[in-house]
Amino acid sequence: MKPFDLQKIRKDFPILNREVNGKPLVYLDNAATSQKPTSVINSLSDYYLKYNSNVHRGVHKLSVEATDEYENSRVKVANFINAAPNEVIWTRNTSESLNIVSMGLQKKINQGDNIVVSRMEHHSNLVPWQQLCKSKGAELRFLEHDLEGRIDLKGAEQVIDENTKIIAITHMSNVLGVINPIEEIRSISKKYGTFLVLDGAQSAPHFSVDMKEIDCDFFAFSAHKMLGPTGIGILYGKENILNDMDPFYFGGDMISEVSYEDAKWNDLPYKFEAGTPNIADAIATGYAVDYLQEIGMESITKHEDDITLYALEKMRDLSDYKIIGPQDMKDRGGVISFNHTSVHPHDVGEILDKFGVAIRTGHHCAMPLVRSYEIVAACRASFYLYNSFEEIDIFIDSLKEAESYFKSKLFLC
Numbered sequence: 001m002k003p004f005d006l007q008k009i010r011k012d013f014p015i016l017n018r019e020v021n022g023k024p025l026v027y028l029d030n031a032a033t034s035q036k037p038t039s040v041i042n043s044l045s046d047y048y049l050k051y052n053s054n055v056h057r058g059v060h061k062l063s064v065e066a067t068d069e070y071e072n073s074r075v076k077v078a079n080f081i082n083a084a085p086n087e088v089i090w091t092r093n094t095s096e097s098l099n100i101v102s103m104g105l106q107k108k109i110n111q112g113d114n115i116v117v118s119r120m121e122h123h124s125n126l127v128p129w130q131q132l133c134k135s136k137g138a139e140l141r142f143l144e145h146d147l148e149g150r151i152d153l154k155g156a157e158q159v160i161d162e163n164t165k166i167i168a169i170t171h172m173s174n175v176l177g178v179i180n181p182i183e184e185i186r187s188i189s190k191k192y193g194t195f196l197v198l199d200g201a202q203s204a205p206h207f208s209v210d211m212k213e214i215d216c217d218f219f220a221f222s223a224h225k226m227l228g229p230t231g232i233g234i235l236y237g238k239e240n241i242l243n244d245m246d247p248f249y250f251g252g253d254m255i256s257e258v259s260y261e262d263a264k265w266n267d268l269p270y271k272f273e274a275g276t277p278n279i280a281d282a283i284a285t286g287y288a289v290d291y292l293q294e295i296g297m298e299s300i301t302k303h304e305d306d307i308t309l310y311a312l313e314k315m316r317d318l319s320d321y322k323i324i325g326p327q328d329m330k331d332r333g334g335v336i337s338f339n340h341t342s343v344h345p346h347d348v349g350e351i352l353d354k355f356g357v358a359i360r361t362g363h364h365c366a367m368p369l370v371r372s373y374e375i376v377a378a379c380r381a382s383f384y385l386y387n388s389f390e391e392i393d394i395f396i397d398s399l400k401e402a403e404s405y406f407k408s409k410l411f412l413c
Contacts, residue, residue, distance in 0.1 A: 004295070009386050029382060037288075043287040053066040069283045081209050097235035108195070113165045115141070115168065122199060177334070198219045206304055227288040254266050307392055321403075324375075345378055346362075
């Protein structure tokens with residue numbers, strides 16, 4: 001494991017020098033999007049200042065340079081997840097990646113089949129399958145979990161059967177923070193010959209993901225949650241399955257030959273990359289991967305686990321705040337959702353903002369899950385490699401201040 005120098009890392013993120021409401025910024029909204037290191041920011045300006053050009057088919061120097069950087073980033077991402085470059089498709093985000101899969105697999109679904117998801121899915125890994133089932137007369141089934149978010153594996157054996165064609169599940173919940181038992185789910189998937197689709201938006205940024213080891217059929221994630229820019233995502237798919245899938249975006253690089261009567265598709269991965277791609281952000285994603293690998297994913301995971309445990313222990317002493325999800329570090333990542341027993345989450349979030357603490361409040365694009373806890377919204381703090389123990393202390397102190405504020409208001413009323 002590489003040595004972890006937090007102070008050196010924090011210097012790489014200019015935004016962490018900012019003050020909010022006269023207080024140092026404490027950014028704890030990393031599950032929504034991460035901050036960007038200087039190397040990523042500079043890579044964007046370098047592209048536009050030095051070699052801005054369209055990629056592929058150009059013979060002039062700028063186009064060759066842009067193409068080399070663009071494709072080199074694909075190789076970096078492929079190495080990051082231990083996949084082949086032609087299995088890495090650039091998309092706009094995790095949501096588009098999952099929609100590409102659902103559209104691409106629709107010919108595999110017939111009336112009477114079923115698709116299985118968990119009840120903790122982000123809307124992006126629920127609604128595409130929900131709509132596919134509706135259009136095909138298939139059944140959408142759900143894996144159940146306990147109060148802390150642990151998947152009921154015994155129950156899964158009753159849900160998944162010979163008519164199950166797809167299992168789609170989040171690798172790590174963006175609300176509960178729980179890391180799902182993918183190895184066990186993969187075993188059940190193989191037993192019935194289903195496709196296994198993973199939403200990796202919350203896992204890829206925070207711990208090592210190895211496509212050969214995980215052995216899923218598809219894996220979707222976004223650059224902006226792992227130090228990269230917004231507007232670009234990644235879809236991994238096994239080569240043989242991608243070759244069998246039909247594209248549904250047409251034009252540009254996804255075409256190899258066109259006549260007035262018909263068209264032929266390009267080879268992977270270009271078959272699924274229609275039109276002019278998001279060149280600058282793809283290149284910047286490569287620099288984000290460089291940064292993560294320079295620090296070391298094992299070191300990043302260890303640091304996040306340490307500060308998450310620290311935050312959990314501190315929060316247990318706050319009697320009026322209740323944690324939603326795992327109460328310990330067993331199979332969980334750096335996401336803690338919580339609520340005050342008598343104050344709306346949005347009010348808590350606004351008070352914390354006055355102390356410079358940025359958290360997320362709402363249903364976190366997982367409305368059915370949040371409502372299953374008989375609440376309409378939740379507060380969420382989420383951590384990353386640049387967060388410090390001192391910031392956790394400020395977060396906890398801000399929660400205490402918020403509690404005192406609300407109690408005084410209630411008393412005055």
